[in-house]
Amino acid sequence: MSGKIGRIGIIGAGQMGSGIAHVAALADYDVCLYDVSAERIEAGIATISGNMARQVSSGKLEDKQRQKALSRITPAASFEELADVDLVIEAATEDETIKRKIFAQLCPALNPEALIATNTSSISITRLAAQTDRPERFIGIHFMNPVPVMKLVEVVRGIATEDTTFEAAKAFVTSLDKTITVAEDFPAFIVNRILLPMINEAIYTLYEGVGTVEAIDTAMKLGANHPMGPLQLADFIGLDTCLSIMQVLYEGLADSKYRPCPLLVKYVEAGWLGRKTGRGFYDYRGDQPIPTR
Numbered sequence: 001m002s003g004k005i006g007r008i009g010i011i012g013a014g015q016m017g018s019g020i021a022h023v024a025a026l027a028d029y030d031v032c033l034y035d036v037s038a039e040r041i042e043a044g045i046a047t048i049s050g051n052m053a054r055q056v057s058s059g060k061l062e063d064k065q066r067q068k069a070l071s072r073i074t075p076a077a078s079f080e081e082l083a084d085v086d087l088v089i090e091a092a093t094e095d096e097t098i099k100r101k102i103f104a105q106l107c108p109a110l111n112p113e114a115l116i117a118t119n120t121s122s123i124s125i126t127r128l129a130a131q132t133d134r135p136e137r138f139i140g141i142h143f144m145n146p147v148p149v150m151k152l153v154e155v156v157r158g159i160a161t162e163d164t165t166f167e168a169a170k171a172f173v174t175s176l177d178k179t180i181t182v183a184e185d186f187p188a189f190i191v192n193r194i195l196l197p198m199i200n201e202a203i204y205t206l207y208e209g210v211g212t213v214e215a216i217d218t219a220m221k222l223g224a225n226h227p228m229g230p231l232q233l234a235d236f237i238g239l240d241t242c243l244s245i246m247q248v249l250y251e252g253l254a255d256s257k258y259r260p261c262p263l264l265v266k267y268v269e270a271g272w273l274g275r276k277t278g279r280g281f282y283d284y285r286g287d288q289p290i291p292t293r
């Protein structure tokens with residue numbers, strides 16, 4: 001990347017893509033938001049608008065800033081509309097096949113100078129980079145959920161990532177007022193290498209009947225001073241994402257200690273993916289979350 005990053009493309013308008021669009025637009029970047037359908041993009045923009053409105057009510061943002069930031073976000077109906085972006089951040093579903101297909105279709109549409117970043121929580125940056133026409137301009141920029149609130153961003157280089165890409169990625173993250181931690185390209189990097197086995201163990205604890213959902217979450221909130229219980233946190237991350245990360249750890253490190261809990265698999269098979277689908281270890285469809293076990 002020779003010039004400065006001004007315009008960015010985001011692939012995936014879910015929890016993370018919309019969060020990244022939110023912080024980037026507030027930092028004066030023009031954002032093109034792409035997803036599989038216009039409805040998903042509209043839903044993502046509605047979430048951003050609602051979250052920014054909350055920031056206005058709590059005095060963190062002026063309404064003028066909110067309106068200006070929202071006007072910077074435009075929906076993209078095809079990859080061709082990303083032809084003039086300086087950086088693309090891929091934040092689609094945590095599934096390597098989906099990500100591979102995206103890169104195969106995306107690369108021919110992009111400016112050859114554009115950088116590509118992935119927000120993957122666990123998948124090898126080197127392997128994803130190899131699916132593109134520019135492994136030297138490919139990098140992992142791993143935001144935390146919810147993006148507007150969480151300070152940390154992990155930056156992960158693939159084997160071929162050039163120094164200029166690394167420097168541009170760090171400058172971009174710093175411009176969003178986030179703190180960088182650099183992780184090596186190993187399965188699930190730093191945060192999820194440590195966090196997900198803990199969440200998986202909490203699910204085993206539930207599966208083996210050691211405690212109820214409430215008992216486990218209360219134990220870890222009050223006994224380990226965690227702001228959220230591990231099952232509440234799993235629902236917040238998305239149980240499909242939790243399962244994918246455990247599978248990447250299990251396969252990537254070839255160690256049985258990472259085997260995903262069968263109860264996690266069952267919830268995902270039921271489509272109970274946590275907050276985003278209204279039900280996971282808690283049922284969110286009423287006024288108050290109710291444990292489902």
Ligand SMILES: NC(=O)c1ccc[n+]([C@@H]2O[C@H](COP(=O)([O-])OP(=O)(O)OC[C@H]3O[C@@H](n4cnc5c(N)ncnc54)[C@H](O)[C@@H]3O)[C@@H](O)[C@H]2O)c1
Pocket residue numbers: 011012013014015016017034035036040091092093094095098102119120121122142143144145236237238241276
């Ligand atoms: N949830 C978390 O806590 C968290 C934290 C950090 C990173 N991540 C990573 O961010 C990425 C997205 O996670 P999320 O929580 O936002 O998931 P999500 O389910 O909320 O959103 C995923 C979005 O990707 C879209 N999508 C699927 N296939 C697509 C395609 N072919 N083209 C364009 N869009 C497509 C879906 O329609 C959906 O809107 C994953 O790689 C995940 O591992 C998640």
